Amino acid sequence: MSPQDKLVIALPKGRILDEAMPLVRAAGILPEPAFDDPKSRLLRFATNHPHIDIIRVRSFDVATFVAFGAAHLGVAGNDVLMEFDYPEIYAPLDLGIGACRLSVAEPDDLAASDDPRRWSHVRIATKYPEVTRRHFAARGVQAECVKLNGAMELAPSLGLCTRIVDLVSSGATLKANGLKEVEVLAEVTSRLIVNRAALKTRPDEMTGWIEAFRKACGG
Amino acid sequence: MTESANRALLPAGLRDMLPPDAEFEASVVHSLMSLFARHGYDRVKPPLIEFEESLLDGAGGGTSSQTFRVMDPMSQKMMGLRADMTPQVDRIAATRLGAQPRPLRLSYAGQVLRVKGSQLRPERQFGQAGIELIGSDAATADAEVLVMTAEALIDQGVPGVSADLALPTLVPAVFAAYSIVGETAERLRAALDHKDSAMVAALGGAAAPLLQALIAAAGPAGRALAELRALDLPPAAAAERERLGRVVELAAADLPSLTLTVDPVENRGFEYHTGLSFTLFARNIGAELGRGGRYQGGGEPATGATLFMDSVLAALPGPKPAKRLFVPAGTPRAWAQAFRAQGWVTVSGLDPAADPLVEARRQGCRHRLGSDGIVDVELG
Numbered sequence: 001m002s003p004q005d006k007l008v009i010a011l012p013k014g015r016i017l018d019e020a021m022p023l024v025r026a027a028g029i030l031p032e033p034a035f036d037d038p039k040s041r042l043l044r045f046a047t048n049h050p051h052i053d054i055i056r057v058r059s060f061d062v063a064t065f066v067a068f069g070a071a072h073l074g075v076a077g078n079d080v081l082m083e084f085d086y087p088e089i090y091a092p093l094d095l096g097i098g099a100c101r102l103s104v105a106e107p108d109d110l111a112a113s114d115d116p117r118r119w120s121h122v123r124i125a126t127k128y129p130e131v132t133r134r135h136f137a138a139r140g141v142q143a144e145c146v147k148l149n150g151a152m153e154l155a156p157s158l159g160l161c162t163r164i165v166d167l168v169s170s171g172a173t174l175k176a177n178g179l180k181e182v183e184v185l186a187e188v189t190s191r192l193i194v195n196r197a198a199l200k201t202r203p204d205e206m207t208g209w210i211e212a213f214r215k216a217c218g219g
Numbered sequence: 220m221t222e223s224a225n226r227a228l229l230p231a232g233l234r235d236m237l238p239p240d241a242e243f244e245a246s247v248v249h250s251l252m253s254l255f256a257r258h259g260y261d262r263v264k265p266p267l268i269e270f271e272e273s274l275l276d277g278a279g280g281g282t283s284s285q286t287f288r289v290m291d292p293m294s295q296k297m298m299g300l301r302a303d304m305t306p307q308v309d310r311i312a313a314t315r316l317g318a319q320p321r322p323l324r325l326s327y328a329g330q331v332l333r334v335k336g337s338q339l340r341p342e343r344q345f346g347q348a349g350i351e352l353i354g355s356d357a358a359t360a361d362a363e364v365l366v367m368t369a370e371a372l373i374d375q376g377v378p379g380v381s382a383d384l385a386l387p388t389l390v391p392a393v394f395a396a397y398s399i400v401g402e403t404a405e406r407l408r409a410a411l412d413h414k415d416s417a418m419v420a421a422l423g424g425a426a427a428p429l430l431q432a433l434i435a436a437a438g439p440a441g442r443a444l445a446e447l448r449a450l451d452l453p454p455a456a457a458a459e460r461e462r463l464g465r466v467v468e469l470a471a472a473d474l475p476s477l478t479l480t481v482d483p484v485e486n487r488g489f490e491y492h493t494g495l496s497f498t499l500f501a502r503n504i505g506a507e508l509g510r511g512g513r514y515q516g517g518g519e520p521a522t523g524a525t526l527f528m529d530s531v532l533a534a535l536p537g538p539k540p541a542k543r544l545f546v547p548a549g550t551p552r553a554w555a556q557a558f559r560a561q562g563w564v565t566v567s568g569l570d571p572a573a574d575p576l577v578e579a580r581r582q583g584c585r586h587r588l589g590s591d592g593i594v595d596v597e598l599g
Contacts, residue, residue: 005503067338069505081413087487088338088505092434094417191415197505200383200498203438203480 007052007205010071012059016190019097020075026216027209029054063089063193072198073209079167079188083128090199091191092210095217098190100169102128104183107156110163111180125155126165135165135185153177232336232343243538244346244528247375248328251348251526254371260326260350265307267330271299278514279306281491285333300332304347305491305514305523312353313517321354321519339506346528349511356520358462361495362469364511368524369470369477369499372508377534379502381478384440384467385485386459387492387512389433389452396453397426411484433483440467443481462495499526506530545579545587545596547571554588 009029011017024031030048034040035056045054055071060080065071067086079102081091104124106114119141126132129145136143148155152164153173167188168174168181192213199206229235236244252262268289275283285302301307304327312323328348336343350367352360365382372380390411394404403422407430410418414434423430429450436446444467447460467479485498496512508531511524541564546555548568555565566582568575579587579596586593 078415086338087412090414092414092416094415189417191417194414195505197500197507199437200480200482201379201381201478201500201502207438 005051005202007049007073007209008065008071009052009054010062010065010074011054011056012062012075012077012190013056014059016059016075016077016098017056020095020190023095023097023213023216024054027212060084066193066195069195069197072195072202072206074193075190076193077188077190078186079128079131081191081193082131082186085130088196090194090196092194093192093213093217095190095192095213097217098188100167100188102131102165102185102188103168103181104163104165104185105153105168105174105179105181106163108178108180111182114182122163123161124163124165125152125161127152128165131185132165153179230343232333232341234342239538239540240532244532246538247532247535248346248348248528250375251371252326252328254374255326255348255350255367258324258367260324262326262328263308263311264327264329265301265304265311268298268300269307270294271297273310274299274301274306276310277306277517278309278491279303282306285335287332287334301329302331302333303525304329304331304349305351305525308349308351308523309353309514309516309521312351312521313519317517322360323353324350325353326350340527340529342529347525348528349509349523349525351516351521351523353516353521353523354519355522358465359469360522361462361466361513362473364522364524365466365497366470366473366477368509368511368526370474371526372499372501372531372534373474373476375531375535377501377508377531379478380508381480381500381502382470383480383482383485383498383500384463385482385496385498385512386456386463386494387486387496388459388494389456389483390430390486392453392456392459393426393429393433395455397424399424399426408486412486414484430484437482437484438480440471440479440481443483447481447483459494466495494522497524499524501534504530504534506533508534542586543582543584544593545575545582545584547575547578547588548573550588558588 011020029052031045031054034042035045035054043055047054057065059076062074062076063080063084063086066074067088075095077098081089121142121144122136123144124132125146125148127149129147132145133143146161152166155161155164156179157177165185171181174181192210194206271288282302287300288297291298308325308327312325316323330344330346333343350364352364369380369382399407407419407422410422411430416431416434419430420427432450436443444464452460470477470479491514492512493515494513498507499509501508507527509524509526513522544558544563544565546565546567548571559565566584568578575587576596580598585596585598587596
């Protein structure tokens with residue numbers, strides 16, 4: 001095994017990053033100072049290991065980078081993994097961070113009168129069209145999904161759709177917008193993900209990092 | 220402009236292969252097939268398209284969702300375009316070559332067409348080259364197929380070849396022993412496919428510790444085998460483990476340069492495999508280079524392997540540029556013939572009045588034949 005081969009770790013921007021960084025550091029990977037500088041325009045950062053780089057991308061893109069082997073390791077929520085269902089991603093470790101749930105929500109008044117058994121078709125605004133379609137198809141209901149990238153909670157009140165599927169943590173945003181969580185599709189936490197070919201062709205190295213992260217989260 | 224752009228557009232997943240790639244693919248296939256032939260594998264050539272019912276019978280059942288169909292106006296029956304060549308070779312072995320002595324060694328190369336590309340292989344048409352070893356249940360047969368295809372890749376110059384061995388029957392045996400059926404089995408299978416240890420723990424019940432140990436056992440062959448041997452497996456699975464150990468031993472002895480890994484829960488692309496299977500990888504290439512394993516061919520034990528030419532070519536350094544020699548119009552044919560015999564590619568001028576230097580450049584020749592022999596040409 002040649003030590004020059006690069007290892008790229010993809011981390012999601014935003015909320016999860018703050019929870020993931022202590023684990024990355026505990027696993028012994030320390031990024032260069034620019035990583036913690038909010039003014040830095042860099043996207044790719046060196047670390048204390050000469051052959052390891054960290055990239056910081058949007059959470060959905062973490063899965064894509066790892067699936068295509070452009071990054072070898074990454075941190076992604078199982079909401080993202082379920083949405084893409086990439087066969088080339090392994091998720092060997094639950095990091096136990098970023099806990100929330102993927103839920104269906106609808107306006108309070110609708111929730112009071114609705115009978116889900118009578119549905120044949122629902123219209124749903126979501127960032128997760130695939131998960132949503134699969135979930136409703138399993139119940140024999142056709143879900144017409146309107147793909148939005150944020151502010152899902154606005155959609156029902158403006159008549160874009162009747163229901164939404166979105167991540168819920170405290171439920172405060174739903175409540176503020178007159179929505180009620182009616183069904184949980186999945187409990188969500190962030191996973192350490194690994195590219196399949198990388199694990200097959202660099203087994204010692206990749207297993208080593210998985211173990212380092214396992215220790216870092218106390219498992 | 221717009222019209223020619225439209226003519227250039229091909230359906231998704233299909234492409235034109237241009238020089239020098241087309242020639243390179245043909246030469247790599249030729250060299251692979253010669254290697255198989257030297258090991259006693261006789262080449263067969265099934266048709267591109269055949270009756271759906273025979274194409275999708277037996278081992279071909281798994282390719283049903285990937286198969287293009289057309290109706291045969293002659294017989295009024297449905298025909299399928301092959302999505303994989305193994306079922307065709309299996310059919311030949313069971314029917315026309317059914318009376319041949321066993322073990323039967325066959326090789327094949329050709330193009331296949333699939334309804335949909337996959338994430339790592341968006342191509343819907345690509346080349347396959349492979350071998351089938353029919354009529355032997357021995358571990359030595361598994362090892363022969365594995366070692367030969369891996370060696371073929373190494374000989375071609377693919378760097379960092381590794382083989383990942385799997386036992387597709389192991390997880391079903393564990394499921395059967397713990398009576399895991401129905402939807403739980405499906406969800407558990409999906410979790411195992413993603414090595415999602417947390418989900419396996421949640422769904423696995425009494426089988427969870429064993430399944431998690433199987434996930435954890437994946438890795439370099441030596442360590443993986445030691446971990447597998449320490450596990451208490453159902454009897455059917457234990458027999459498969461024995462075979463795995465034997466094949467690893469044989470392959471390591473025959474081809475020490477091959478990196479061997481074992482993944483007991485691997486299941487991708489092994490839909491029709493009924494025993495020890497393997498996937499060939501190359502370092503820093505995301506896509507699989509080839510795949511093989513044991514299957515039930517027309518009632519007899521069989522094993523085989525297929526190389527996927529698109530990813531094999533991607534893993535190779537690429538063709539050496541040919542030495543092109545421009546031969547001006549009017550040069551005696553025998554002269555050009557003599558240079559071709561020395562390995563030159565000769566490109567003949569057609570117009571005696573043309574400037575040989577300009578023509579040589581235009582035709583991409585780094586050399587031209589002048590009055591005093593070969594002259595170097597600076598390409599602009």
